[in-house]
Amino acid sequence: MMTRYLPPLLAAAVVLAGCTTLRETDPEQTARQQLLLSTAADHAASQIKPNLPAGNTIYVDTSLFGTSEDYKNLYALNSVNAALLRQGYSLTDDVDQADAILKIANGALSIDNTSKLFGIPSASVPIPLTGSLKTPELALWKSEERTGVAKLLAVFYDAKTGAPLDAGMPVYGFSHYDRSKILFYGRTRSDLIPLEGKARKEQ
Numbered sequence: 001m002m003t004r005y006l007p008p009l010l011a012a013a014v015v016l017a018g019c020t021t022l023r024e025t026d027p028e029q030t031a032r033q034q035l036l037l038s039t040a041a042d043h044a045a046s047q048i049k050p051n052l053p054a055g056n057t058i059y060v061d062t063s064l065f066g067t068s069e070d071y072k073n074l075y076a077l078n079s080v081n082a083a084l085l086r087q088g089y090s091l092t093d094d095v096d097q098a099d100a101i102l103k104i105a106n107g108a109l110s111i112d113n114t115s116k117l118f119g120i121p122s123a124s125v126p127i128p129l130t131g132s133l134k135t136p137e138l139a140l141w142k143s144e145e146r147t148g149v150a151k152l153l154a155v156f157y158d159a160k161t162g163a164p165l166d167a168g169m170p171v172y173g174f175s176h177y178d179r180s181k182i183l184f185y186g187r188t189r190s191d192l193i194p195l196e197g198k199a200r201k202e203q
Contacts, residue, residue, distance in 0.1 A: 009178075035148075035193065037075075038075050040150035041076035041173060043174060045082070045152065045171075050157060052100055057091070059101050076106065100158060109150050110149055114146075115144050115145075116144075117141075118139070122135055148173075148175035
């Protein structure tokens with residue numbers, strides 16, 4: 001007798017499994033979004049290579065970078081500072097002690113999202129007296145691409161004369177987190193965590 005109920009039960013299990021929703025986090029931005037922004041900032045900052053003698057002391061002017069209370073701006077600025085230190089420059093908070101002034105501007109620091117779906121998208125179905133019911137998405141094929149984008153402009157001046165020392169072109173940084181799925185098989189491509197970080201995460 002139980003065998004005739006087996007196919008409907010299996011079908012119901014498949015439908016329920018396909019409707020499962022994963023909530024990543026409760027804060028305003030997820031860790032993945034923060035990694036997209038910070039990784040893009042790292043890639044952009046690594047391209048700032050001033051034509052100045054190594055050992056020069058640099059004062060970083062952040063007046064054009066946006067609010068210092070925004071964590072993503074703070075991280076991007078620290079990434080720029082770290083890139084300069086790695087190249088052998090010194091940093092100072094006292095402009096009178098500086099050999100050069102870096103005026104750094106933030107042109108972009110955000111995330112682009114692109115989603116493609118072959119199937120039936122989720123929809124809200126009105127139900128009288130009770131509101132609406134959101135139907136599950138049924139995807140035969142789905143692709144979601146998230147790209148972190150950073151654009152920085154760095155201009156170096158002589159701290160004593162104000163003469164331009166290195167008026168560089170804008171630098172860009174990109175990060176990626178892409179997911180694609182065919183039925184129940186999915187694949188993820190990302191550059192957010194270095195290989196050594198992934199190895200530690202899996203331990």
